[in-house]
Amino acid sequence: MSIPPCDVLVVGTGAAGLTAALIAADRGASVLMLTKGHAPDSSSWHAQGGIAGAIGDDDTAALHAVDTERAGRDLCRPSAVRILVEEGPARVRELITLGVPFDPELSLEGGHSRRRVSSVEGAATGWAVTSLLGRRALRSERIATIEATAVLSLLVVDGRCIGVLTPEGPVTARATILAMGGAAALWARTTNPAGQIGDAVAIAVTAGAAVADMEFMQFHPTVLEGSRLLLTEALRGEGATLLDSSGERFVDELAPRDEVARALVRKGRAFLDLRSIDRSRFPGLMAEIEKSGFDPAVQPIPVSPAAHYTIGGIVTDLHGRTDIGGLYAAGECAATGVHGANRLASNSLLECLVFGRRAALAALDEPPLPASLRDVVPEEPAPPERIAPESLREQVWCDAGVVRDPADLTELAASPDPVASLVARFALARAESRGVHYRIDAPVPDPAFEGHFVLRPGRGLALEHWT
């Protein structure tokens, strides 16, 4: 099968990809969306608690910025935060106009000083948003979607990205937007769908793009033991408490995620007590918990941390542009610096809406491809599809988990998997503890590391200061 060229090629059909595709198509571009799975294989589909955005009467963008920067531990890129919080409310209101059935009350989540999270049925936000955007994409005459087709590498000619290679052959485009999500499924314990193993970083590094912040994997503290089922932070915002094996509280439930996750690891076993929660606020999630064999009205639920959100990724400017001409990245696979060393809860769906839109608008300015490049025959064969066997995922969980030991990281750095190895190399370079990255040999932040580690082609890892 040969796939015809398009104006804008979007890889990934989560919130960032759908946002970018709809914006580009609305402005007259022909768009092709490619995904290696199907709609439910994105993290966006599973997102629960909601979308942050200062739309409440007692809230402002400035307050949202303060909370975002406090969570990010002196590492958020101020210009990116400003864009997120200032453009965010308009993006949330657009979803309201499109008909996303947000709950009447805003939710409170850890690290937020105000109720500012818009949710659907308490914990069905991701599904509600992506299915609505997905239906709009399906109805658009300018958007074609091909599922179950993995992108294996980027096509770069004379420094310009002209498309991608898939098992079906090359696909060329004026602009390529990677919206391929994160890498958390590279860890054995994860909340992410199985395919989210960091393919975007793997193909971008191979093609010569810069990557940053790969040491920062956010672990979600409350994931049902032995499963991928996340018990949203909004439950703790509504009063759910964390108990140890003796039934005693041991941590401020609304502290930032990294603090709560480490407190859980120190305790060994912990339980989320949902007995005081109004079940009608979270109907779908309560049903899922019951399906897993627990009755939230009767017993506290065993929980433990799991890899959840990839802060690092492909370096972009504030318009999604990467170091490679014609190549853009948005959403979880991009590193804009907006989250610093720790992402504030519910800022990531917002990131997809804000930066997905910006990437699409910038991509529309790319010049058309010369005819000679539209039907290019790649010089190299496509590499095989990347996979993450259980043994690799176990190793990443053990060597680069919530609490990190440099001896384990040194072993992981030798991994043949490019993303696992990058995580370890970045985590070794950051010889301090900051936000989600915790080293047992250097347990406090060190002002010498106030910057973003960046790997640029032909250079070693270097600390950069982003404004």
Ligand SMILES: Cc1cc2nc3c(=O)[nH]c(=O)nc-3n(C[C@H](O)[C@H](O)[C@H](O)COP(=O)(O)OP(=O)(O)OC[C@H]3O[C@@H](n4cnc5c(N)ncnc54)[C@H](O)[C@@H]3O)c2cc1C
């Ligand atoms: C259980 C859960 C709950 C969450 N809850 C919240 C929340 O309440 N609020 C919030 O803000 N955030 C939440 N998050 C985080 C948030 O959902 C994600 O950060 C965000 O949805 C990422 O969107 P994305 O579009 O960047 O990537 P994704 O939605 O993950 O989409 C990635 C896409 O890329 C495709 N892809 C990947 N590799 C390839 C390849 N090689 N070839 C082709 N296609 C590929 C995938 O198939 C998928 O379509 C949650 C995440 C999870 C897992």
